[in-house]
Amino acid sequence: MNRRHCAAAAITLVCALAVLSAPAQAMAAPPPAPTATPSATPTPTPTPDATPTTPSPSEKRLQEVREEIETLYRKAEAATDAYNLAEGQAKKQSGEIVRLTKSIAEGQARIAELKDRAGAQAREQYRNAGLPPGAQLVLSGDPDLFLDGVNQAKQGQQATKGMLTELEQAQEDLETYTADASLNWEKIEANRVKQAKAKKRVKAQIAAAKKLESQLAKKEQARLLKLEQDAASTAQAAWLSSGALKDINREASPAGKKALAFATAQIGKPYVWGAEGPGSYDCSGLTSQAWAAAKQPIPRTSQEQWRQLPHIAIQDMRPGDLIIYHSDASHVGMYVGDGSIVHAPRPGRQVTLTGAGSMEILGVVRPDK
Incomplete structure (x- = not known):
């Protein structure tokens, strides 16, 4: 009897202790971890430097x-x-x-x-x-x-x-x-x-x-050139995706072919302000001399080329036409076809080919309309 009574009392005490301790254990225990599925991929927390849209x-x-x-x-x-x-x-x-x-x-x-x-x-x-x-x-x-x-x-x-x-x-x-x-x-x-x-x-x-x-380090100068190229590529891609060149597949006029041949033959020559050949050119020096070689004299400056030459819709342009850039008509290049121009960019650069839409287009003019 006494032994059964002691056993029962012990069981009652253990149960009471279990009830009293249960709430404290529920609050302290961490929430159950979610079960990962095979298809789930962890997403890292982005840092400011890793955000693509925020440059360092x-x-x-x-x-x-x-x-x-x-x-x-x-x-x-x-x-x-x-x-x-x-x-x-x-x-x-x-x-x-x-x-x-x-x-x-x-x-x-x-x-x-x-x-x-x-x-x-x-x-x-x-x-x-x-x-x-x-x-x-x-x-x-x-x-x-x-x-x-x-x-x-x-x-x-x-x-x-x-x-x-x-x-x-x-x-x-x-x-x-x-x-x-x-x-x-x-x-x-x-x-x-x-x-x-x-x-x-x-x-x-x-x-x-x-x-x-010149104050930039060599690596920075190289990076600067890359930034220029990237900006030009981005602008060109946006221009092409706008449908600006849709259904444009025209041939240059006979005079336009001569002008183009002259202009492209100057690729690699340096830009020098005020120069009109034969060893160097500025932007309008190149275009005016190219059309002079085609026996079609045009104004010397890009602003006068824009003011005096007949304007052409972009969708109607053909190789040999001149694309005038920026709101002040301060730059000009010659369209060569396939969405590209030949031009003399700026000091420190050479006559080169680039995307026609890589700069802000003001309009198109035709020297031999």
């Missing part, structure tokens, strides 16, 4: 440098256009002055000749005692001679009148030529001032860009 600080700095360099070269290109335009205008005005100078010399010679003829007539009248032709005929007393003399006098009067009119016109022309020459000299001087200012701007922008690039 050094990468971001290079992007900023690339954009700054690109802006400086864009400004230099616009200033180059201003320089080239002023230079072209100065050459044109110099040629006009040469022509006017020749006209002035011819006018002066003509005036001298007319004055000599007028002097000869005056001397002839003096030899006839100063009498006018009519009075001399009346005094002659010969009817036949009188009639002949009347006709000759009329012809002489008409000749004299014509000579005086011609002399007056020659003098007016001479004054006009002289005034035009003076005006062209003033324009030349104004354009020289423009050239000097544009040249100064070009050199300053290029020097700033080169300095910025």
